[in-house]
Amino acid sequence: MGYDPTKPMEGRISDLGPPNYEQFFPPVIKANKGKWLWHEILQPGVLVHKSETGDEVYTVRCGTCRLVSVEYIREVCDIADKHCDGFLRFTTRNNVEFMVDSKEKVQPLLDTLAGLGNRFPVGGTGAGLTNIVHTQGWVHCHTPATDASGVVKAVMDELFEYFTSMKLPAQVRIALACCLNMCGAVHASDIAILGIHRKPPMIDHSRITGVCELPLAIASCPLGAVKPAKAEVDGKEIKTVKVNVERCMFCGNCYTMCPAMPLADPEGDGIAILVGGKVSNRISAPKFSKLVIPFLPNTTPRWPETVQAVKQILEAYAADAKKYERVGEWAERIGWEKFFEKCDIPFTMKSIDDYRLAYDTWRTTTQFKYTSHIK
Amino acid sequence: MAKHETPLLDQLESGPWPSFVSDLKRQAEKKPECWDILGILELSYKDRITHWKHGGIVGVFGYGGGIVGRYADVPKLFPGVEHFHTIRVAQPSSKYYSTANLRQLMDLWEKHGSGMTNFHGSTGDIILLGTRTENLEPFFWDLTHDMGQDLGGSGSNLRTPANCVGQSRCEWSCYDTEEVCYHLTMHYQDEIHRPAFPYKFKFKFSGCPNDCVAAIARSDVSVIGTWRDNIRIDQAAVKEYVAGNYPPNGGAHSGRDWGKFDLQKEVIDLCPTECMWMEGDELKIDDKECTRCMHCINVMPRALRPGADQGASVCVGAKAPILDGAQFSTLIVPFMKVSKDNEFEELIEFIEGIWDWWMEVGKNRERVGETMQRVGLPTFLQVMGIDPIPQHVKEPRSNPYVFWKEEEVEGGFERDIVEFRAKHAA
Ligand code: HEM
Ligand code: HEM
Ligand code: HEM
Ligand code: SF4
């Protein structure tokens, strides 16, 4: 028997939660949980963990495009069946990890992966670049200002050598969000790619009555730019809203709440670049990413301007930062004025904060460096 | 045969990184609706705007969330994605899988959906991308009956919790992140499936301050492992590092010549509190001054280990920018034992303390971090029954705009101007 739409509540099972994780542990993990002593990265993408029992587990990490098909997952299963007793895991950055319990089993696994074309690139460990945490984009969301999967592919193609090597001063986390809801990790990443709008919402007076709760749309605006208003539709006066264009900074939150306020636009929309965020507590406290490039166009399908900007920042950092220094630590040590100079990024008014606690970000000291910015 | 021309997307098939376009095309051979995913995406690449209609409220009976509804704005051109709802499926802790489990789930999705997925959503769920409304209940039936699995969360409720790999494969995990994540997910099934909060609420669990699941940036309650005794030092292993026999940082920098390992420069001089030094050939740490940043342990995993008296710091309030700006979580409980022995009682009590208060005072669509900002950290600590300590702040306030309650001031607020004038003429 299956689901019966005439008796929807009959036989229904609910509140099961996720399956218990323990049944999915490879045997060597089950036997050594909580007993690990140390680990080492043998080569890019390959880790070994040593247990106090003497056991070892070897992990091979591969990049994925996160947006994957049933066929792809079956291919992952084939690999795990062949080499890993039918077990595998995914990481918090959407890489896939295959584990084996002895060193001899590593090379055959690597050979299988290498035989599958470019579908299973091995890497993402140590002081390199790992997968880009990203969002839905034009594949599934209604509020994006850019695409996710396409931009990520374009950037990873260009920076691929950093995924498969460990030659940076510290690990570099890139993240992308296609609007400033920032689903994911954009506000705390070394380099962040963020979809932004630059035009205020249009108001669809003919539809707003049926589809919006006006007080919600009004309360949704961080800057109080949405106000109640009246308009005439088919000779009848209706209640609607108006947007004070001077106050609107195009966040799109009113559209999230009210379908009659769309703001997407091919020329207006594009990408901002933020840098210098981190989440770990290593040496310095977690940091927010900061806006350094206010706008780059949506040049489909390969976003060359965005790819170039990310590469430029990554390479200036790689050449200049000290060992263990994250992008944000480097920028703060040398000073942001030097960061802009070394990365060859023009500084604009848009990088100066003017929202609420903005004052804390201005320079209230005479300590600065002379750079090309001072004429 | 391709159903639509996709000249723009075709350009994303070249290059070394795995191509989602090639993968979609392969799937389309078996699931023709994938041609329409490619078609509508190609149109977005051409028009440079999204082609999904606003919102979409769909679901399964009994639950208030778990499925994100979506409809194409050009259904005539792309009937295969006229309905394109996303199902969030609850993932196992740490995202370990057996191939048997994954294959069964893939078979179900091939039967009921588009054949495309996200492994995984940023919150942690398995995302099954794209199906029609009439398939939702039959899929849910098969998921629960055949697989014993459930949906994840969406909407104004507790979202799917997630954790770092923890003790199952990391030597630094100071508590069992997998077990607490699983236990609390089961404990709060009702809060996950039936929205009852002012807004969304998330838990994340990291085993140590490296924070591999980014708890401090991405969860309303961030539980981050730590210890309160001394870092465990193996002096013999320290000597091996100094002698160059063990690679620093587990070999994380081996792709470049950074010179011979220099303990003074790479560890002692980088310690944020300057609490380490060498005494002869022994490494010393003044643990009272250590802030447990993990740097020295990260550099010398074979010589240094977190202390043995382990627990977690609990921080509250992280969120993305909307509305009032992005926030990291704020330290509230510096050290809490996180133990299965008492069913995580202390943590559960803490969480429910927040909910009892926030469900009452939180405004519509106000994240708990924003509520904390609105009422102030002092008020938040008070409602939680927590005494203020210096660890709660990065620095004391610099403005003197201090509130005093009437009962804290001798004589209260009621005063008589005539009495004042008797001593101080105008
Ligand atoms: C050197 C020692 C380190 C070890 C052994 C280590 C261990 C791990 C492990 C086991 C994972 C996979 C976790 C999971 O997916 O659940 C991971 C991922 C991650 N770690 Fe660490 N970690 C280390 C240092 C750090 C540091 C210092 C940071 C931050 C500064 C960090 C941030 C992350 C992040 C963001 C991920 C997700 C990466 C991915 O899945 O590709 N880790 N780490
Ligand atoms: C209709 C609109 C939205 C869609 C389609 C959407 C979609 C998503 C998806 C698919 C995820 C990953 C979910 C998962 O892993 O379970 C996600 C996560 C997230 N969403 Fe949204 N979202 C929307 C609105 C918002 C809004 C309004 C906000 C904030 C104001 C927001 C903030 C976030 C954040 C911060 C995460 C990441 C959480 C984490 O990293 O764990 N989203 N969203
Ligand atoms: C809450 C509001 C106030 C703030 C934040 C504030 C701040 C300051 C600061 C920072 C200084 C030290 C300046 C320096 O040494 O460089 C100062 C000095 C001073 N303030 Fe204020 N002040 C406040 C209110 C007042 C009020 C209401 C008065 C008088 C009615 C006042 C009178 C003075 C005087 C006379 C000095 C100099 C004190 C001295 O001899 O060192 N202030 N104030
Ligand atoms: S970041 Fe914005 S546009 Fe992208 S998936 Fe999240 S809500 Fe949608």
Ligand code: SF4
């Ligand atoms: S786009 Fe943002 S700033 Fe502009 S009116 Fe809407 S909510 Fe306000």
Ligand code: SF4
């Ligand atoms: S957060 Fe700490 S315990 Fe958890 S995986 Fe990362 S390094 Fe290990």
Ligand code: SF4
């Ligand atoms: S953990 Fe950090 S603060 Fe503590 S001794 Fe090591 S480097 Fe210093």
